[in-house]
Amino acid sequence: MAETNGENADSFVEVDGAKFQADPENEGQPLKDESGNPIPFKEEGDEEGGDDGATGDFVEVDGKKYVPDPDKPEEPLKDEQGNPVIFEDKKSKVEKEGEPGDPPVRDKKDFIINRLRQSRDKAREKAGNDNEGDDDEIDSEDEARILKVVDKHYGDKLSKVDAEENERELNSFFTNPENAKFKKKEATIRKWWKDPSRNHLPIKSVAYEVMGDSLEAVGAKKARQADDESRQSGSGGHTARGTMTKKNAWEETPEEFEAHQQKVRQKSN
Secondary structure, rough: OHHHHOOOOOOEEOOOEEEEOOOOOOOEOOOOOOOOOOOOOOOOOOOOOOOOOOOOEEEEOOOEEEEOOOOOOOOOOOOOOOOOOOOOHHHHHHHHHOOOOOOOOOOHHHHHHHHHHHHHHHHHHHOOOOOOOOOOOHHHHHHHHHHHHHHHHHHHHHHHHHHHHHHHHHHHHHOOHHHHHHHHHHHHHHHHHHHHOOOOOOOOHHHHHOOOOOHHHHHHHHHHHHHHHHHHHHHHOOOOOOOOOOOOHOOOOOHHHHHHHHHHHHHHH
């Protein structure tokens, strides 16, 4: 429920514990920007360049500041381990920017929302909730509000978590023996897949894109090797009988090529 503090020019409307500028034409309603989002109310000391640089959008527990939970503004937002997320004021954020080793921040709003949904789904499963009903669905207005709060105070952390998860996925891909053929181009594949234009694709798709003609060359080389082995095994160290010439591996049908390989395997055993 919206509450207002008065009718002067500096009045604000309080919605779910958060303060927004009051709309002078609609009493009790927050003023909205061009995108339809309510404009936060900045009290004295909350402006940029203020003494503490804080936005005022935090929950204080036992003297410590935490990021508010968008669904329960009076409680701190918790990460996947259940720990409250520490609120960082503007001054602290500026001091941390540019620290060596930090991965670049990527604007992935869908990732933020999905991560929140996944976390809450896990919590429901642990509690034995079968998720019946639509009471917990996030509507567009709530989603916009969640994105603004989470992206503002938690976006950097989520981007780092995302980067770490990407690294684990890449390492798992390249340590898989089935993907040994991609090792020569590992650096390029890593670089391409981390690019926002390809990060939504499976790693293997990007790997094949990078390798391109190289894989065809590898296939042709293996075919020639199989053909050479077949010829050597067929002669058995003696002069070949008859005048009939054998086909090259690339001239054979798939069935003929498979039969050749089977002969090679049988003779080697």
